[in-house]
């Protein structure tokens with residue numbers, strides 16, 4: 001995220017705000033002079049109408065300018081924060097899965113919500129306050145020097161000492177505030193992680209332990225927050241002490257000089273008023289310097305997040321990082337046959353940090369229709385295989401083709417519109433059953449929805465819900481059983497009419513009705529597209545047209561259930577043990 005460009009995009013409103021702020025400062029600075037004139041007019045018994053009218057007009061102008069300045073700067077700040085948040089959201093949603101998984105969700109949340117707010121304050125009000133208060137200070141000092149430079153020297157001595165203390169305090173406030181941000185972020189991350197695993201926390205009876213741990217994080221944020229308040233609380237009084245001392249000196253010495261006639265009383269009055277005016281911009285100056293420093297720390301955190309690696313060069317001025325298409329050539333002279341649904345050719349891939357390849361030299365070809373089961377021990381690389389087809393990662397070597405076209409050559413949007421993915425946990429979004437079904441195809445009509453629901457063997461389930469398709473589901477699809485949730489996710493994937501359906505079979509035990517419904521649904525869907533399923537049940541592998549056995553990132557064997565039982569020891573072991581839950585029923 002280019003902060004310079006961001007500020008330039010929004011320069012008009014803050015620019016106008018600063019100009020109005022400067023107008024307000026000028027109006028403020030004129031007031032003591034006009035009050036001096038009023039005192040002089042009273043002393044000389046002149047008419048008071050004009051001086052009073054002028055002063056009233058100036059007060060009014062000052063108020064209008066200050067209000068408009070405040071509004072414009074606030075509005076500019078909101079525009080800036082919106083710009084930052086939409087940029088961040090866009091980049092996060094288009095981020096590479098591998099880069100996203102390295103982030104702490106709580107930290108992402110703090111950066112997107114809280115740090116952007118701090119950055120907004122820094123880039124709008126702090127900058128404008130810095131400009132206006134610096135110019136107010138300079139203006140005040142200049143007029144005070146013009147009225148009586150010797151009184152100014154006395155004032156500068158007293159206020160200068162107070163300012164040095166205030167500057168030190170402002171720096172300490174910044175350091176404490178940065179520490180407070182980190183503590184608050186740690187608290188947020190800790191809380192989010194625990195809430196995300198609430199059932200595990202409860203099952204482990206760890207509520208009290210977690211409450212104490214999160215409580216300690218919250219307390220650390222409280223302690224650093226109190227430190228910020230303590231230091232901030234000292235800032236204004238330190239300036240007040242400086243003002244009071246300089247006021248006492250100015251009044252004592254000024255009155256003595258007035259008594260001798262060396263200094264006119266109206267000059268002394270105006271000087272004292274300027275002295276009061278000076279304190280506020282000075283304090284604002286130090287505070288906005290502190291805020292600006294805090295804002296810089298927040299801006300750095302926002303920029304760091306905005307640099308997350310994205311897919312297809314999103315937001316980097318590059319539209320697609322796709323490479324030239326490599327298509328499967330049809331054999332010369334032969335009638336053009338539809339290319340296979342999926343082809344892997346010598347695919348090698350390593351997750352970052354892995355010492356050995358996660359997938360090593362994988363090659364296979366899957367026809368346009370049918371059911372293919374992928375089996376293998378835990379950690380063999382089955383999920384990674386799916387992730388490569390969806391191009392969540394790109395192979396280090398080799399190629400993957402979808403209907404004859406290299407997936408690297410397809411725009412991501414097109415590639416993913418041709419593939420359906422049903423994850424093991426089958427997360428559902430908030431909203432109604434209908435909203436969940438049409439998530440990938442918001443324009444699907446009733447007939448298409450009914451067809452997908454029927455193909456996933458869900459018609460009766462949905463008819464039994466209180467409001468049918470318009471029944472609202474809870475946070476993670478609560479209200480539906482595990483098997484129903486997975487079939488709902490299958491129906492959602494089917495609505496996009498995918499050429500390939502990737503299905504990560506649920507490991508949890510489904511009741512026999514659910515399992516039978518899922519089995520029939522998969523068999524039906526396999527007649528219209530290629531279903532590639534990570535199989536944890538023997539029923540799935542027995543029914544499958546072909547089985548791929550993956551072990552240690554290599555394709556060990558492929559064939560039908562009977563063939564593999566005959567010639568592959570790993571498959572026999574898996575069929576005997578890991579695929580065991582349904583083995584009794586199937587054999």
Ligand SMILES: Nc1ncnc2c1ncn2[C@@H]1O[C@H](COP(=O)(O)OP(=O)(O)OP(=O)(O)O)[C@@H](O)[C@H]1O
Nearest residue numbers: 101351352354358377378379380381382383384385
């Ligand atoms: N994001 C990641 N970063 C680094 N290594 C990873 C990542 N995801 C998976 N791995 C590693 O890659 C290997 C293959 O993981 P994968 O999830 O593909 O296996 P799997 O066969 O699906 O296992 P399971 O059946 O237990 O889900 C494992 O050793 C795993 O630790």
